[in-house]
Amino acid sequence: MQIISTVAELRSALAPHRLAGRxxxxxxxxxxxxxxxxxxxxxxxxxxxxxxxxxxxxxxxxGPKEDLxxxxxxxxxxxxxxxxxxxxxxxxxxxxxxxPPGFQTYVEPGSLAAPLCGAFRxxxxxxxxxxVAKLFNMVQPHATYFGAKDFQQCAVVRQMIVDLNxxxxxxxxxxxxxxxxxxxxxxxxxxxxxxxxxxxxxxQGLLAAQALHRQGERSSARLLDAARAxxxxxxxxxxxxxxxxxxxxxxxxxxxxxxxxxAAFIGPTRLIDNAMLQ
Numbered sequence: 001m002q003i004i005s006t007v008a009e010l011r012s013a014l015a016p017h018r019l020a021g022r023x024x025x026x027x028x029x030x031x032x033x034x035x036x037x038x039x040x041x042x043x044x045x046x047x048x049x050x051x052x053x054x055x056x057x058x059x060x061x062x063g064p065k066e067d068l069x070x071x072x073x074x075x076x077x078x079x080x081x082x083x084x085x086x087x088x089x090x091x092x093x094x095x096x097x098x099x100p101p102g103f104q105t106y107v108e109p110g111s112l113a114a115p116l117c118g119a120f121r122x123x124x125x126x127x128x129x130x131x132v133a134k135l136f137n138m139v140q141p142h143a144t145y146f147g148a149k150d151f152q153q154c155a156v157v158r159q160m161i162v163d164l165n166x167x168x169x170x171x172x173x174x175x176x177x178x179x180x181x182x183x184x185x186x187x188x189x190x191x192x193x194x195x196x197x198x199x200x201x202x203x204q205g206l207l208a209a210q211a212l213h214r215q216g217e218r219s220s221a222r223l224l225d226a227a228r229a230x231x232x233x234x235x236x237x238x239x240x241x242x243x244x245x246x247x248x249x250x251x252x253x254x255x256x257x258x259x260x261x262x263a264a265f266i267g268p269t270r271l272i273d274n275a276m277l278q
Contacts, residue, residue, distance in 0.1 A: 001083050003090045007138050010091050014050070014139070022049035026141035028132060031055040032072040032186040033081045036176035040145040043173055045086035052139050053082050054091040056098060060106075061127030072189045091139070098134060106130045107164075112155045112247050116261050117272065120237055125156050132157055136166055143169040147176070149183050151259055151274040155247055175273070177203065183273045190269040198232045199266045205230035205239075206275035209260050213277045218254045223277070233264040244276065 004010050017024060025044030029037050033055075044051040055078055062068035075092070082090050106126055113125035136144070146154050154172045161168050176184045181203040182196070191199055205227035212226045220241050227239060241250040244257040257278035264271060 001079075001087055001090065003079065003092055005092050005094065006097055007093070010052075010089070010138055013089060014052070017050045018140070023143070024048060024139065024141045025051045026135070026139045026144045027051065027053045027087075028135050028144070028146075029053060029055055029078075030057045030071065030186065031078050032074055032189065033078045034176075034184045034186060034188075036147050036149065036184040038081055038085045039176050040147060040173055041082060041085040041087050043171065044143065044145050048143060050089070051087045052089045052091055052141065053087045054093070054135055054139070056091075056093055056131070056135075058098075058127060058131040059095060060099070060130060061124050063121055063123065066121070067187075070190075072186055091135075098131065107133045107160065109156045109160065110163075112152070112159055115242065115247055115249070116152050116238060116240060117263060118152065120263065125153070128153055129156055129160050133160065133164065136161075136168060141168055143171060145171045145173060148172045149175040149185065149273065151261055152247065155245075181207065183271075185271060187269055187271060191266060195266045195269065199269075199271060201230050201232040202262055202264060202271060202273050206260055206262065206273060210275050210277060213254070220250050220252055220254060223254070223260065227260060227262070231264065233266055235265040237263040237265065237270070239264075241277070244278065 002013055004013060025048030027040045027044055041051060041053055057071050059068055107129040109125045109129045118125050148154060158170045161170055180200055182200055183203060208230055209223045209227040212223055217223055224239060239262045241258050241260050244259045250258050259274050259276055261274045
């Protein structure tokens with residue numbers, strides 16, 4: 001496994017694979033890898049000849065009062081996880097490598113970036129779209145793998161691939177959960193033992209809404225109430241039912257595939273999760 005820190009090195013390492021017609025898979029991450037990330041890497045390894053994993057904590061997707069400086073990092077552990085999962089290349093660039101002096105061009109996503117997290121994190125998806133577009137240009141993969149826990153991010157990146165005519169297959173893999181149902185997240189490392197126990201109320205609420213939907217309930221209000229009844233959070237940023245494709249808020253009654261999406265604070269830690277109702 002190679003560990004590469006510059007774009008020039010990355011392109012040089014991938015050139016012979018591209019020339020040989022090998023299929024390149026790409027998993028972009030911000031590091032502090034968990035089993036969810038590993039599942040993405042393993043999916044790429046199964047489907048592709050060469051797998052590239054990027055580890056880059058992207059400053060342009062963090063707001064001024066967010067947790068950029070505190071975001072958990074453990075490069076040695078990440079390297080071991082990538083090696084064990086079968087990755088071929090880790091791309092570990094500096095901030096200056098991605099955003100050199102004078103950088104001024106950004107990708108501005110459209111309406112998919114406006115609701116949910118976009119309403120509370122101005123500029124977040126602009127930063128996401130920009131860094132992912134840059135990484136796509138650097139790696140030029142045949143396929144890329146994202147986690148479905150980041151539901152809105154998946155929608156934004158999928159649309160960007162279409163809109164910018166990028167020849168990349170997009171794969172969103174099912175959310176990986178702890179044995180008790182908590183969605184795996186690098187930010188779970190922030191949770192104290194009591195806060196982690198309360199964080200379970202998020203997935204429990206979503207599961208309750210899913211169960212009610214399977215029983216035939218189609219009232220948006222009743223489905224949201226079912227989820228809300230389980231929540232034990234310090235601050236609920238949003239709990240919404242949206243169309244699973246357009247992300248437009250669902251009306252009074254569900255009449256097609258929808259996603260229930262949530263962002264909430266447990267202590268100082270912001271967690272997101274979602275469940276499909278279809």
